Amino acid sequence: MKTHKIIFILALSLVFSSAYAQKGKIRQASKEYDNLAYLKTSEILLEVAEKGYTSVDLLQKLANSFYFNNQMEEAAKWYGELMAKNENIDAEYYFRYAQALKSIENYEESDKWMKKFADSDRSDLRGRAFSSTVDYLAMIDEVSREFEVVNLDINTEVSDFGTTQYQNQLIFASSRGGGQKYKWNEQPYLDLFSAEKQEDGSYGNVEKLDGDINSKFHESTVAFTPDDQVMYFTRNNYFNKKYKKSEDGTNRLKLFKATLNADGKWDDIESVHFNSDEYSVAHPTVNVKGTKLYFASDMEGTLGMSDIFEVDINADGSLGDPVNLGPNVNTEGQETFPFINSEGDLYISSNGFNGLGGLDVFVIRDFENKFEAHQPMALENVGRPINSPMDDFAYYENLGTKEGFFTSNREGGKGDDDIYSFIIPECEQTVEGIVRGQDIQGPIEGAKVTLLDEDSNKLNQQIVGVEGAYKFENLECEKEYLIRIEADTYATVEERFTTPKKKQKLGINPLLEKDEVELEPCADLAKILDIPIIYFDFDKFNIRRDAEVELQKVLAVLNKYPTMNIDVRSHTDCRGTAAYNERLSNNRAKSTRQYLIKNGVAADRLTAKGYGESRLVNDCGCESTDDSNCSEAEHQLNRRSEFIVTSINGEKCPDN
Known part of the structure; x- marks a missing residue:
């Protein structure tokens, strides 16, 4: 009897000791979590959770640690555990759970939680975007194209991302430089590198960017003015050897400007005037006229985690005041990595609009003209193969050389983030159809179909056979055309149309009205x-x-x-x-x-x-x-x- 009592007391002591140890680990994890050391946090929280010690707070932090490190399968698992507790939690966790499920291609379950998220706040732009396009997967399939994306040879086992072309070089950020490690991902701090374009079109001879651009902290994402004389780049809040933090102890990102000197070196580095210790400003892109700078920030007036802003570049090189691009571009989620191409199309990466998972690349065609004229704008998911269930971001294209680049952490890569290249596919359209009449079931043999340009100049003409079929190939994209169809005893039909951006077949099948009718007694x-x-x-x-x-x-x-x-x-x-x-x-x-x-x-x-x-x-x-x-x-x-x-x-x- 005494022996049994001693065993019971020892067992009870072990239980209390174990529980006390778990609480200690949770406190340690919470401290590291607050310092954004997510990888270390996940190890501690995971150990605790797998032993059966869970709470709403622990599961939130554990799931978040995987979510913010793009380990979506694990994030989905622990968000699922959180939802199973069926307790009152912030609706933002519904959104994150839906995103994690989407990243592992469980779209049906993801849609259920996105619906719950949308129902929780009818005003949230992310929920409204989901509710307005519930068939978004079919829409993405429609815009997806078939072309090859190539993992660049310059990628390493660490993080490589964010490309910009400068003369015959590709400028990008990478953790390959060695030196002090960043506690977020246990990789060296990012520096800017250049890769030289080779005769075969590939890139090699990677070198760290010259001058005083790189520091012992993070540098990334570069933009150049059209004359190649000014560079804007992203860096941690570190300037003139001073490392500064916000009031909550976070070192933010800032935009810096450098000028090319007579020796071909980047110097005269200065901080842009709208930087702040209290928010981040990052990821610049400059339009082809050199009059606008676009960037991402969480400054005051931001709708979500980060928004896209624009600012005027004045004639003297100074910058105006930032303007938020508004709800046509930004949501309560994360909009980042803007890129404005030579035609004024704005590309962004976002997890706030309907996509395949994680960050997706979106585009607003003719953005600059529409934004200036206050015209309606349509944001489109660019589809596969650029987008995937993982994070896809930092889109860049050169319409002159037909080269395109983006960054992704998709499966099959060499490192955490890899740079992918592609050749911008030629955009050619095919228009086809069957000529029929309203009064008959079958086609109209012998009808004449004429293709004309927007000024009614004849481009091509066909006489249809017994099947009534016509087909015109190799039409240009984003161009206005006119189809004219003529047939004996029928009224001539004309239909004007504009070809879309992507390559596809267009079907135009108008029904011809009878133009000649045999008149008989009793007819009306x-x-x-x-x-x-x-x-x-x-x-x-x-x-x-x-x-x-x-x-x-x-x-x-x-x-x-x-x-x-x-x-x-x-x-x-x-x-x-x-x-x-x-x-x-x-x-x-x-x-x-x-x-x-x-x-x-x-x-x-x-x-x-x-x-x-x-x-x-x-x-x-x-x-x-x-x-x-x-x-x-x-x-x-x-x-x-x-x-x-x-x-x-x-x-x-x-x-x-």
Whole structure:
């Protein structure tokens, strides 16, 4: 008995000791977590969680440590554990869980949590973007293209990212330089490097950038002015050998400007005037005119984790005041790594809009012109193969050389982040279709299809065969064209269209309306010739101006076919007495007949009769239904005239 009691006490002591040790580790982890040492945090928190000691706070920090280090499979696992606790948590965790699930391509489950996130805050731009395009995966598939992306030979086992071309060099950031390690990822601090373009188009001879650009802390992401004389680059808050932190103890990122001196060295480094110790400014890009600088920041006025801003570059090289690009570009998530190409298209990386997972690359075509003119803008996911379930960012392209670059931590890379290159695919369009008529099921053989440019200059022409098919290839992208289709006995059809940016086949299949119809007795001219109903105003029988236009069509038909006789039939709606309506319709029929006679049609070719309310075309009968249920438009449908061919070429309609 005594022995059993001793064992119990020892066991209980071990339990308390173990629990105390776990709490100590949690406190240690929390301290390191607050210092953003995520890799060390995850090791400690993971050890605790795997022993069954979990809490909402621990799971949040553990899942976050994996999430912010792009270990999405583990992040999804622990966010899932957090959600299983079914406790009241910040909706931002729904978003992160959805992003982590998306990164491991569990899109169906991801969409469930994105819906819950969207429902939690109807005003959040990320949720609204999701709700407005629930078929976003199909839309991404539509814009995806087939071309090869190449992992550059200059990549290493550490982080390499963020490319910009400078003359015959590729400038990028890398941790390959050695030296002091950054505690976030246990890799050396980033420096800027150059790689020289080789004769075969590859890049090699990697060297650290000359001058005083690189320091013992982080440098990354470079932009040059069009004259190649000024460089903007990102660096930690370290300047003139002073390392500064914000009030919460964080060393932020800043933008710096360097000028090329007479010896070809970068010097005269200065901090841009809107830098601050309290927020980050990073990832510059300059437009082709050298008048605008775009960058990412979490400065005051930012909608989310980071936003894209623009600032004027004045003629003297000074910078204006930053302007947030607003909710067409930014969300409550992370928008970063802007790039403005030579055509004014703005590329960004974001996890706030619908994508394949992590950061995706998006584009707003013709952004600069639209932003300046306050015109609507459409943000597009650039699709695969540039985007993947992992982080894809730092897009850059040279439309002159057709070279493109981006950075990704996708599977199959050499290091944490790798630089990928691609040749911008030629964008050619194909337009094709089948020529059919509205009155027949099959195609129209022998139709002539003409392709014209926006100024109606003929580019190509085809005569379709028995299948009615036409096809024009090698059209340019983002250009306006006109298709004209002509066929015997049919009205000519024209359709103007603008080809999209991506390569695809466009289908244009208009139905041709019959232009030549065999006229027979009893035919209704209104239906054959698509003549709208001749309407009269309520309680009136005078010819309205719009009715006169249509009667001129009837007049033209009667003049073309002198043996044709017609019966003009007028009708009313149900309002008023039957006797009144019959009298009114007779007056309308006579008024119509008189108009045709006045315009040269022989009186013996025309008969006219009013049918009152006896032949309604809808259920607006006042005796059978409450006419208050019918709108004025519905009543007007009954106030009409018809034109029935009573005879032609001596053949009579048996109904007359």
